[in-house]
Amino acid sequence: MDTIPQRNEEELSLNHLQVLDVLLCERSLTKAARVLNLTQPALSKTLARLRHYFGDPLFIRVSLRMQPTPKALELAEPVRAILERMRALRSDHISFDPRTSDRTFSFFLVDAGATQMLPILLNRLAEEASRIRVRAVNCDAQHLDMWLETGLVDVAIGSFPALTQGIRRLPLWRESYAAVVRKGHPRLQGNPDLASFAAEKHVLVSAIGTGHEHLSAERVIENALPRENIICRVPSFATAALIAMHSDVVATLPLTLARAFCEDLDLRLIDVPLPLPSIEIAQYWHERVHREPGNQWIRSLIRTLFSRPEAPLHTAGTAGRMSGGYSLHEPAAIDAGHSTS
Template identity: 55%
Template sequence: MHHLRVFEMLLHERSLTRAAKALDVTQPALSKTLSRLRVYFNDPLFVRVSNRMEPTPKALELARPIVDVLGSMRALRVDHAAFDPKTSARTFQFCVVDAGVIKLLPPLVERVTREAPHVRLRLVQLEGEHLESWLETGTIDFAMGSFPSLPKSIRRQFLWLEEYVSVVNRGHPRLSGSPSLREFAAENHVLVSTMGTGHSHKLAEQAVESAIPPERIVCRVPIFLAAAIVAKHTNAVATLPKSIATVLADDLNLEIIRPPIRLPKIDIFQYWHNRFHRDTANRWIRSVFESLFRERGHRPRT
């Protein structure tokens, strides 16, 4: 089964390095497995073309039968493996931008520790180009955020509607409350860029860029917490999702201000692949997220 999973991941990733990372094995170990597959099937299976490992005709011929075998084995696990959160020692892996970590992780850890004391959580660094394949192959159990480009084979459940606000150091010498556009644009800004993740935060990033002179964007960072810390220590402005701004405002002594620009509202979902829809463990962790974070009475925008 491990050998077939290596084949499946190489088929998705077309890279030894990325496949090894997704499977959480070393590249030499993965190369050794590929060598055994080559001997077994008497074919190179994947050959290097430029910077990619492209499948041979034989590999393409094997792809569907191998995917079917793996799918059948996963179905057997789903149908016959009972899951009891009180006794299970399963590790759930998921992807989320750091904004989600700040909002989700404290109540999630408290809930899981209480209801499933042996269950463990592992957050995987988000990489948009691999998100679909990681969900399909079970490399991660689910993802959280706003990824509108994911295909229909990826199921989703709406959780909440995210808005944006700005934060500055409390006692900022010029900004507070509801500044004018002129006052807002005259300040230095630290911008969060989630480039490469496929996350809808890019809409907020673009809105700030369109309203602020380029010379006033003094720093770009990949995570929201870093932007808040820069704002704390430099009097710069950071524009963040409201749900985490409220947490960081207390923790870092920041002041929330109303930005005088039009910022998007983003639907936040949890995502999982259709092949794991009936998996009892997957259903349990999804139900935990739903009970903790779903806004009742709200619907995703269309």
């Protein structure tokens, strides 16, 4: 009688190949460990196994980065193809039921998106899909397209105009800007003129390196204010709001987030007397998961909770923070400039 042969311990698993794939993308043990949710010692042990299996160092440390050897570069496409085939098999043959699934969905979004959206999303999941988990990841924006392609990120949410080839997007809403100051600020009221606004001290939220379209608004603010009045730069909208709460510093934020912080942190909303551009907030995903049932479901839920119909942009004085269920009809997703169904 034939029997199934014992597994050869020298063989590689799909997890080993995923580690190699991520290392090829990130070129850093620290970043790869964060992506894979592994400790660095565990990742180093896996890399040692890969080196032994292929008889090659695979990566050589050059300065602060790990440069792939010719052998590693040669393996990149075959490894990616194997991982892609396994993902296709899983999506084609495994059904998705949100009521019983224990899947973890990974999102890439800046802190403004996390602050606004995750509480609403988690509350809905608790009602409809209590076993599903959510993971917000902070990746190198230069590699975001690779993360979407490889499945390390399921959906990116924000404004990332550089994402094009092989990436689909679905617009959710357009975001304008307002500023926040602490209640009791000694000078600024609701509608300051440019001279009064520019004379104050400001904290500037920097989007450099994130690939986010907020960078265009950052540049306008930076050019309009005296250099000496930008006294602090931070990577987080939440940090900027907390600084404004505890000082007389002004923080300019996306309007939806500014309204939320005014409620939660007892801040006051003021208009920004600058021609700041509005930005389109969208969800992004890779073409290869466009019809994958789980990815379709989470995108549909995000659209139901957060999509807003086009409307004139409101001034800072108008009321209402983000809530769910703005639109029941999904507009066509956009793929490299073309509308798709």
